[in-house]
Amino acid sequence: MDLQLALPGSPVARRAWQVFILTFVLTTRLMGQTSDPSAAQRALDRGDYRRAEELYRALLGSGPTLPELHNNLGITLHLQGKSSEAIAVFRRALRLKEMPGTFALLGLSYCKLRQFDDAVPILLHAKRYFADSNVLSVLGPCYLDAGEPLDAVLVYKELVKQDVPPADENLVNLARANFRASKHFLGLLEGAPGNKEYLRAIEAARQNSSPNARGAIAIALRNAPYLSLDTGVEELGQLLLKHPNDPALLYVLGVVCGEEAMQNFQLCQSRYAGSVGVRRLYAEILLLRASPTPSGVHHDLAMLYRKRGAWDKALGEFELEQRTVPEDERVAVGISECLLHLGRYEALSRHLKPITVAKEPPEWALLDAASAAKELGRLDDAILYLHQATVHYPDSPTVHYRLSRLYHLAGRKDLARQENAVFSKLKGYQKIAKEPEGR
Structure with a gap:
C-alpha cells in the first residue's frame, strides 16, 4: 500500500497499515474464484483506491453478493475518506456475515465521524474479540474517545503485552488511557458522599508535589473489606459494577490508574521519547515550518487543538488540511464541529x-x-x-x-x-x- 503521503510513523500511516492487514486477511478468502478480486486487490495495494472501488462495485453488480466483497468495497471508501458511504457498506456486509475485522472498521468509521452514540454499542460488542490484536489495534483509539474509562486501559494493556506494532504508540496510548481513567474516577470521587478523607490524601500529595497519593489506602481497605492491595485494574473494574458509588473504590481506582499512568509515561520517555504527545505536537509544528506539509499533519494538529477546546486553531488546521485532501470526510466533519462550537451558524x-x-x-x-x-x-x-x-x-x-x-x-x-x-x-x-x- 502506498503510504508515501502520510507522515512516516504517524497515526495516519499506522491506522492505514492496520486497515491493510484486515483487507489482506479478508481478500485471501476470495482468491481462486475469479481473477477480478485479484485485480481489485492489486489496485488497492498500489493505492489506486478509486480504481479498486470501481472493480469491487463491478464484482458486486455482476456476481453473488459475498460479504467479503462488501467489506473490501467499504475499505476502499474508508481509505478515500468517504466514511459515511463506508459505514453503509460495512453494515450491509455484517448483515450477511459477522466478521470481526468488518465490525472493527465500522466502529472506526463511526468514531472518525464522531458518531459516538453509534460507536459505543460496537465497542461493547467488540470486547468478545479481545484476543484478536488486529481488531484491538483498529478500535483502540475509539476506546480512548468513546469507550468506558477502563476499556481503553485494558485494550492497550493487551496490545503492549502482545508486543503488537506500533509498540511506541500503544505504550503512549496506555499511558494516556490510564491518565484519563484516573482523572475520571477522581472526578467521580469529588461528588461521592463520605469522600473527605480520600480527598485530603489527594490534596496533600498535590501540595507536596508528590506522585504518591496513597495516604488514605489503609482507610479505604478498612471501609471496603472487598478491596485488597493486590487487586488488579480489571478486577477493580468488575467491582465497580457492584459498588459504583463507593468512595473507597473510586479513590483506589483513581490512585492505581494514576500510578500506572506515571509508570507508563516514564517508560515512554526512556524507550520512545519522540512519541510523547506534547513532544509529538512540537515535532509536527517544526515539520510544518521546515518542509512541505505531509498529508495528515494538519488533521493531527487540529485534533490536538480540538481536545484542548481551542476551536479557532482547530478550525484553521482543518481548513489547511482540506486544501490538501478535499475529499476526506473527516475534515468536513471537523470543520462543521468547530463552526458549531464557535457559534458561527451562517x-x-x-x-x-x-x-x-x-x-x-x-x-x-x-x-x-x-x-x-x-x-x-x-x-x-x-x-x-x-x-x-x-x-x-x-x-x-x-x-x-x-x-x-x-x-x-x-x-x-x-x-x-x-x-x-x-x-x-x-x-x-x-x-x-x-x-x-x-x-
Whole structure:
C-alpha cells in the first residue's frame, strides 16, 4: 500500500497499515474464484483506491453478493475518506456475515465521524474479540474517545503485552488511557458522599508535589473489606459494577490508574521519547515550518487543538488540511464541529449546503445543519433537515430524538410524541440487541 503521503510513523500511516492487514486477511478468502478480486486487490495495494472501488462495485453488480466483497468495497471508501458511504457498506456486509475485522472498521468509521452514540454499542460488542490484536489495534483509539474509562486501559494493556506494532504508540496510548481513567474516577470521587478523607490524601500529595497519593489506602481497605492491595485494574473494574458509588473504590481506582499512568509515561520517555504527545505536537509544528506539509499533519494538529477546546486553531488546521485532501470526510466533519462550537451558524450553513443536497447526505451533516438552522431561528428548515434524515437513517435514535424536540418547540405535540415513541423503541432495541455477553 502506498503510504508515501502520510507522515512516516504517524497515526495516519499506522491506522492505514492496520486497515491493510484486515483487507489482506479478508481478500485471501476470495482468491481462486475469479481473477477480478485479484485485480481489485492489486489496485488497492498500489493505492489506486478509486480504481479498486470501481472493480469491487463491478464484482458486486455482476456476481453473488459475498460479504467479503462488501467489506473490501467499504475499505476502499474508508481509505478515500468517504466514511459515511463506508459505514453503509460495512453494515450491509455484517448483515450477511459477522466478521470481526468488518465490525472493527465500522466502529472506526463511526468514531472518525464522531458518531459516538453509534460507536459505543460496537465497542461493547467488540470486547468478545479481545484476543484478536488486529481488531484491538483498529478500535483502540475509539476506546480512548468513546469507550468506558477502563476499556481503553485494558485494550492497550493487551496490545503492549502482545508486543503488537506500533509498540511506541500503544505504550503512549496506555499511558494516556490510564491518565484519563484516573482523572475520571477522581472526578467521580469529588461528588461521592463520605469522600473527605480520600480527598485530603489527594490534596496533600498535590501540595507536596508528590506522585504518591496513597495516604488514605489503609482507610479505604478498612471501609471496603472487598478491596485488597493486590487487586488488579480489571478486577477493580468488575467491582465497580457492584459498588459504583463507593468512595473507597473510586479513590483506589483513581490512585492505581494514576500510578500506572506515571509508570507508563516514564517508560515512554526512556524507550520512545519522540512519541510523547506534547513532544509529538512540537515535532509536527517544526515539520510544518521546515518542509512541505505531509498529508495528515494538519488533521493531527487540529485534533490536538480540538481536545484542548481551542476551536479557532482547530478550525484553521482543518481548513489547511482540506486544501490538501478535499475529499476526506473527516475534515468536513471537523470543520462543521468547530463552526458549531464557535457559534458561527451562517458559516456552518454555507459549509453544509453542498453536502446536504447530495443523493445520500451523511447523518452528521443533516444533524449539524438542523442545529445551525435552529440557532438561526429557522425552525421549519431545521425540521426539514431532520425529516430528511429519518428517510435516510430511519434506525437512528439520535435523529428521532432531536426531531421530537423540534416538534415540541414548534408546538406540534402529536408529532413530538410520535417521534419520541420511535426514539424509545429504537433505544430499547439497541440495548437488547447489542448488549455484550456477561454484562
